[in-house]
Amino acid sequence: MIPQDVHFFRRERYIGGMLNSTVVSRINVTPELMILRVRPDAGVPQFLPGQYVALGLLGSAPRYEGAEEEVEAPAPDKVIKRAYSIGSSPDERDFLEFYIAVVPSGVLTSRLAVLKEGDRLFCQPKVTGTFTLDGVPEHKNLVLVSTGTGLAPFMSMVRTSATLLGARAITVVHGVRYPQDFAYAEELGTLENTSKGFAYLPIASRAPEGWPGRRGRIQKLFEEGVLSLDPDSDHVFLCGNPAMIDELEADLTNSGFVVHSKKTPGNLHIEKYW
Ligand SMILES: Cc1cc2nc3c(=O)[nH]c(=O)nc-3n(C[C@H](O)[C@H](O)[C@H](O)COP(=O)(O)OP(=O)(O)OC[C@H]3O[C@@H](n4cnc5c(N)ncnc54)[C@H](O)[C@@H]3O)c2cc1C
CATH class of the missing domain: 2.40.30.10 (Translation factors)
Known part of the structure; x- marks a missing residue:
């Protein structure tokens, strides 16, 4: 015993x-x-x-x-x-x-x-996930759209030098509620100033009146033409809050984007956090 x-x-x-x-x-x-x-x-x-x-x-x-x-x-x-x-x-x-x-x-x-x-x-020792740049042609522009902590995978992408090489344009969109939620603003701002073709678009839905940055929901950037996307030249990645993703997925598939999957490669990549 x-x-x-x-x-x-x-x-x-x-x-x-x-x-x-x-x-x-x-x-x-x-x-x-x-x-x-x-x-x-x-x-x-x-x-x-x-x-x-x-x-x-x-x-x-x-x-x-x-x-x-x-x-x-x-x-x-x-x-x-x-x-x-x-x-x-x-x-x-x-x-x-x-x-x-x-x-x-x-x-x-x-x-x-x-x-x-x-x-x-x-x-967990095993890393998983298909929300990657694997298979995205190097000359395609990247539009990386996130809410809240959905910015994380895009930080990994833009911190990797291979992503920034080549002639592609990269736009990082970060939607949060309050301006103090913009973690990584300094790093992304520096990238915008130092990397050709790199744009950082932060937007806060509950920013106080008089705040100098962009106010509103991410969808506003599309509605107002700040972001105009072309399915022939762009790959769009959406990450974070499922409500934002569902809304943009509907709009973008209506505009000719195809949701990416292993079986059907497309130019609209999606990662929902819940
Ligand atoms: C592929 C994948 C990657 C993820 N990566 C991240 C990440 O990098 N950072 C991160 O914070 N979360 C991430 N999440 C969410 C994470 O897995 C958990 O769901 C989250 O941390 C909540 O866990 P919990 O046990 O505290 O809440 P639970 O008790 O499991 O409650 C879940 C609820 O929490 C809320 N919630 C979940 N995630 C978030 C969030 N990110 N922000 C606000 N509310 C949320 C939702 O209302 C959800 O229904 C990811 C999820 C997936 C599927």
């Missing part, structure tokens, strides 16, 4: 082994938005810009103070996992970067919100 404490140590070692990565830095963009850099023990895996991994924490991990009460608490010894787009370039071999919105009622993000430098978490 195996003594009880052996079971305990095996269980502890098993659980410890599931947490296979360390937080190397955390930036609080706002109280609800964070940029987390994570170093997997096994090293940064190979991946393509636009792909994602699952991050996870045990059900027993603490939730942030002020999180909405859980209807049902998760099992304490199970790892809660959710998908997160990688925001860093595959050229960055020291860490994976993630851009995460804290959902007050959320099962995992209410726990991720407590993480600090040095803490352990699960990071």
Whole structure:
């Protein structure tokens, strides 16, 4: 018979082994938005810009103070996992970067919100996803449209030098609610000033009166002709809030864009976050 404490140590070692990565830095963009850099023990895996991994924490991990009460608490010894787009370039071999919105009622993000430098978490070793530039001809323009943290896969793409090479134009559209939600504005602004053909269009739906930037929903940029798209020359990527994606998908398919899938290659690429 195996003594009880052996079971305990095996269980502890098993659980410890599931947490296979360390937080190397955390930036609080706002109280609800964070940029987390994570170093997997096994090293940064190979991946393509636009792909994602699952991050996870045990059900027993603490939730942030002020999180909405859980209807049902998760099992304490199970790892809660959710998908997160990688925001860093595959050229960055020291860490994976993630851009995460804290959902007050959320099962995992209410726990991720407590993480600090040095803490352990699960990071799925296998990277997945087809929301990539794989198969997009180099001469096609890229229009990368995101809401909120849907910007993450596009950061990975534009931080990868191969994406910026060639004669293509690249436009990054970032729709948020408040101007303080524009994480990465400085980096994207610098790219706009230094890379030929690169444009950054931030737009805030709830910006205060008198705010000097663009105000409104992303759809406004299309309605007002700020963005005019051509299915012959452009590939459009939509990422983030499903309501924005559904609306633009309907408009763009009416204008001749074809939704991309493995079976039917197209010029409209879609990644819904929920
Ligand atoms: C392929 C893929 C990639 C993803 N990449 C990211 C990413 O890079 N960053 C990120 O923050 N999330 C990302 N998500 C969403 C993420 O997987 C989780 O759904 C999210 O973090 C909420 O998890 P939770 O357990 O806290 O909430 P749950 O308890 O699972 O509740 C889910 C609810 O949270 C809300 N929600 C989910 N995602 C978001 C979000 N991003 N912003 C605001 N509200 C949201 C929705 O109302 C959704 O119904 C991605 C999802 C997919 C499918």
